[in-house]
Amino acid sequence: MDEIEVVVVRVFTDERGTNGNELGIVTSAPATAGREQEIAAALGFSETVFVDSLDTTAGLAAIRIFTPAAELPFAGHPSVGTAWWLAHERTPVGALVEKAGDVAVSVDLDRDSATIDARAAWTPDFTWHALGTPAEVEALDAFAFTEGQHYAYAWIDEAEGRLRARMFAPAMGIVEDEATGAAAVALTAKLGRALHILQGEGSEITTQPLDGGLVRVGGTVVYDRTIDATL
Numbered sequence: 001m002d003e004i005e006v007v008v009v010r011v012f013t014d015e016r017g018t019n020g021n022e023l024g025i026v027t028s029a030p031a032t033a034g035r036e037q038e039i040a041a042a043l044g045f046s047e048t049v050f051v052d053s054l055d056t057t058a059g060l061a062a063i064r065i066f067t068p069a070a071e072l073p074f075a076g077h078p079s080v081g082t083a084w085w086l087a088h089e090r091t092p093v094g095a096l097v098e099k100a101g102d103v104a105v106s107v108d109l110d111r112d113s114a115t116i117d118a119r120a121a122w123t124p125d126f127t128w129h130a131l132g133t134p135a136e137v138e139a140l141d142a143f144a145f146t147e148g149q150h151y152a153y154a155w156i157d158e159a160e161g162r163l164r165a166r167m168f169a170p171a172m173g174i175v176e177d178e179a180t181g182a183a184a185v186a187l188t189a190k191l192g193r194a195l196h197i198l199q200g201e202g203s204e205i206t207t208q209p210l211d212g213g214l215v216r217v218g219g220t221v222v223y224d225r226t227i228d229a230t231l
Contacts, residue, residue: 002031006043006227011081012179012203012219017112019202021179022224023081024048028064035231040066042231046174047078054086059094060102061086069173074100074122076181076217083107084114084221106218115218116181117210120189123182124172126151128190134164142168142176151183156198163187165199179203185215 005027010020024045026032032039032050040048046067053062063082065072079096083105086093096103100122107114129152131137137154145168153165165187167180178200188195188207197205208216 001230004029004031004039004229004231006048006229007085008045008224008227009081009085009221010224011077011084011221012181012199012205013222014202014204015220017220017222019178019200019204020220020222021046021077021177021200021203023078024227025082025085026050028052036064036066037071039229039231041068041173043229044068046172046177047072047075049078049082051082051086054091054093056091056093059092060097061091061093061095062097065098067169067172067174069171071099072124072172072182074098074103074118074182076116076118076123076183076185077179079103079105079116079118080114080181080218081221083116084109084112085223087114088223111220112222113218113220115216117214117216118182118185119213120186120215121213123186124149124169126167126183126186128187129153137164137166140166140168142166146170149183151180151187153187153197161193161195163195163197165197167199176200179205179219181205181217184217188215188217189213 013020087107
């Protein structure tokens, strides 16, 4: 058993800094090497990031991302949250090196916000459920989804691009994800327009299609706590 420091931030909070999806951030060390999946499962966050290397001169940080059940080549809320945390700790970078590719990032510490530029091709395959009303999305039973990755959404205001959404991913070991940046990237590419997504209990995600097949996704991030976990 080793003592491992885990920084927890909440990503895609609302404007008051409430809600948001918890993210565990671990600086890789001999105590974590080869145990990343075990540690992520024990912590139980929808995703845990391991920062493998940091080069502030080059502006790059190499990270790995794990759900409780699997490693992901890319994920949105871990990328946004890690970018913000590194800037908050005065070690900002311009890109995160992930298995899917290099993810360009931008952070505004004055607003506690961060954005990333990603490709829909990097995201998991989602089963999309376009429902008629936000109330139908809210009435869904998370435990009714027993396999795969499912994203349910309905327009709050289609003209303004405002959506109500929920995501269920039993294949990743996640009953329900509070805020899902990768799904926001994929849905933005699918619908071909900027979106403002209200997901989960009240998390907020904004997106914008860019040239070259990229999608910018971002939101507010806040520090929550630090855990000294014995694992």
